[in-house]
Amino acid sequence: xxxxxxxxxxxxxxxxxxxxxxxxxxxxxxxxxxxxxxxxxxxxxxxxxxxxxxxxxxxxxxxxxxxxxxxxxxxxxxxxxxxxxxxxxxxxxxxxxxxxxxxxxxxxxxxxxxxxxxxxxxxxxxxxxxxxxxxxxxxxxxxxxxxxxxxxxxxx
Amino acid sequence: xxxxxxxxxxxxxxxxxxxxxxxxxxxxxxxxxxxxxxxxxxxxxxxxxxxxxxxxxxxxxxxxxxxxxxxxxxxxxxxxxxxxxxxxxxxxxxxxxxxxxxxxxxxxxxxxxxxxxxxxxxxxxxxxxxxxxxxxxxxxxxxxxxxxxxxxxxxxxxxxxxxxxxxxxxxxxxxxxxxxxxxxxxxxxxxxxxxxxxxxxxxxxxxxxxxxxxxxxxxxxxxxxxxxxxxxxxxxxxxxxxxxxxxxxxxxxxxxxxxxxxxxxxxxxxxxxxxxxxxxxxxxxxxxxxxxxxxxxxxxxxxxxxxxxxxxxxxxxxxxxxxxxxxxxxxxxxxxxxxxxxxxxxxxxxxxxxxxxxxxxxxxxxxxxxxxxxxxxxxxxxxxxxxxxxxxxxxxxxxxxxxxxxxxxxxxxxxxxxxxxxxxxxxxxxxxxxxxxxxxxxxxxxxxxxxxxxxxxxxxxxxxxxxxxxxxxxxxxxxxxxxxxxxxxxxxxx
Numbered sequence: 313x314x315x316x317x318x319x320x321x322x323x324x325x326x327x328x329x330x331x332x333x334x335x336x337x338x339x340x341x342x343x344x345x346x347x348x349x350x351x352x353x354x355x356x357x358x359x360x361x362x363x364x365x366x367x368x369x370x371x372x373x374x375x376x377x378x379x380x381x382x383x384x385x386x387x388x389x390x391x392x393x394x395x396x397x398x399x400x401x402x403x404x405x406x407x408x409x410x411x412x413x414x415x416x417x418x419x420x421x422x423x424x425x426x427x428x429x430x431x432x433x434x435x436x437x438x439x440x441x442x443x444x445x446x447x448x449x450x451x452x453x454x455x456x457x458x459x460x461x462x463x464x465x466x467x468x
Numbered sequence: 469x470x471x472x473x474x475x476x477x478x479x480x481x482x483x484x485x486x487x488x489x490x491x492x493x494x495x496x497x498x499x500x501x502x503x504x505x506x507x508x509x510x511x512x513x514x515x516x517x518x519x520x521x522x523x524x525x526x527x528x529x530x531x532x533x534x535x536x537x538x539x540x541x542x543x544x545x546x547x548x549x550x551x552x553x554x555x556x557x558x559x560x561x562x563x564x565x566x567x568x569x570x571x572x573x574x575x576x577x578x579x580x581x582x583x584x585x586x587x588x589x590x591x592x593x594x595x596x597x598x599x600x601x602x603x604x605x606x607x608x609x610x611x612x613x614x615x616x617x618x619x620x621x622x623x624x625x626x627x628x629x630x631x632x633x634x635x636x637x638x639x640x641x642x643x644x645x646x647x648x649x650x651x652x653x654x655x656x657x658x659x660x661x662x663x664x665x666x667x668x669x670x671x672x673x674x675x676x677x678x679x680x681x682x683x684x685x686x687x688x689x690x691x692x693x694x695x696x697x698x699x700x701x702x703x704x705x706x707x708x709x710x711x712x713x714x715x716x717x718x719x720x721x722x723x724x725x726x727x728x729x730x731x732x733x734x735x736x737x738x739x740x741x742x743x744x745x746x747x748x749x750x751x752x753x754x755x756x757x758x759x760x761x762x763x764x765x766x767x768x769x770x771x772x773x774x775x776x777x778x779x780x781x782x783x784x785x786x787x788x789x790x791x792x793x794x795x796x797x798x799x800x801x802x803x804x805x806x807x808x809x810x811x812x813x814x815x816x817x818x819x820x821x822x823x824x825x826x827x828x829x830x831x832x833x834x835x836x837x838x839x840x841x842x843x844x845x846x847x848x849x850x851x852x853x854x855x856x857x858x859x860x861x862x863x864x865x866x867x868x869x870x871x872x873x874x875x876x877x878x879x880x881x882x883x884x885x886x887x888x889x890x891x892x893x894x895x896x897x898x899x900x901x902x903x904x905x906x907x908x909x910x911x912x913x914x915x916x917x918x919x920x921x922x923x924x925x926x927x928x929x930x931x932x933x934x935x936x937x938x939x940x941x942x943x944x945x946x947x948x949x950x951x952x953x954x955x956x957x958x959x960x961x962x
Contacts, residue, residue, distance in 0.1 A: 348654040351915045386690045395688035405881035428857035454520040456873040
């Protein structure tokens, strides 16, 4: 997703104002001129200036704030793939403790590979192989406590 | 120094370390040879692994993998005209022109030999410059460190490709990320919004994995599937004629190595910028500049040496000051802290044998590059055909397991995903990532030294430039700002 400079500048400016405003609520340190709010305030003001400059450069070219035109629109499949990357990550994080690494990892790979167009049989074979290999590497060699979840009775 | 070196050799030749070196070398070669996977990504993926290794193998892992990755990026560059990593982009067309002429062996051989030479030269400079600089740095107070950080961040913002305005936004974002948590001079929890997980700040590892690996997978998911190209021909004898090339262009090796080391040592500029500059310099001073672009080995050799030298160069400020020379060393600094090898001038006093072991591993990795690189070139037909749609999900699982393994917290996976999206949006809108990373790594140091200096100065601005080195560093910073401003004014407006 691309934005033009005018809109980007505006967003950065507003963000900077929010940062600086929030930083003003930090307490000051008794007896000292510099407190925890100084540094974030400076950063916020920096964002405001940079955002204003970016917006100004866009406005000088006659740009109205907008999502940049001309960028190629990704295909439906590509957008679904993009969303699935995000959904899949969330799924893994939520489900891994319950399902265990083997099942969660296998499903994680299967879903994405199918979304990226890998044939089902091949995706299943690779997913199984990679899950096993990664389990060996992290669990056996590096001793990372990957969860067993539903497969707890089989744990080694 | 000699006894430390010997102790370092002993540590580096440990069979466990050698095993790690070999494994990470293979990993690095593979990652480098796949276009779209960068050296920084290789490191980001390795960090969770290093987390569970002892200090020396952990660092060995990163050193070896990066040296291999930067070379391996030349292979798809020469064979398919697709640079494997951005560091190979500068001379990709040149090397591809050689391949089309039927000279793939010479192009790849020169890449390999000069990569190793460049890497070795850079390491020798690192070995001699870093301890010497550390001696000077022992005298530094908060004023010198403050200016050093400001200088480093200034470099990072100005040398990044793209508009300085956007580079500074990237930089500020990094500095802002660094303020999260209560690790600040006042120990006040900032921007935690009630999350206890944010109290100690955003964890560097999930942030890095998100910005360098998850963003790449997201970009892949959105890009239209590009068909895999055929590797044009069988590769013959790679090392044949390389002695001839080296004899004809000895200067290329040294100048490339030197340029690479210096550019690498500048904060924010890494192997990719080093290669562009070295290629440009090579053409400018060549006896036959007209042959550049038509498949001339001289530029490939010089730039190939430069990008590998830059890797070592970047370690100089990273080890001595804790200021990363590129985004790879930005991650390395995080790893060094995790492993109790805190960067800074005292690293050469407290645990010198560890640092010398790192130097020895650098040398070893660059020598090992020759045989392993040879194998990879021979196997390139197979490696380049690994389907991307299988590889990307595997990388993503590796990311999520890595981010998860460290704290077993779902929160870290969220952080990784959030920064993956942020990095994706930044790149799509022309904001460079490197300044953000430097900002995250240096933000704490900047604030700490700023606050300490302000308290010490008691309101006197003069105190900031009273000490000679502080004054020089301040002067250089101001000069860079002024020349950048003048450059903008002189440049014709589009």
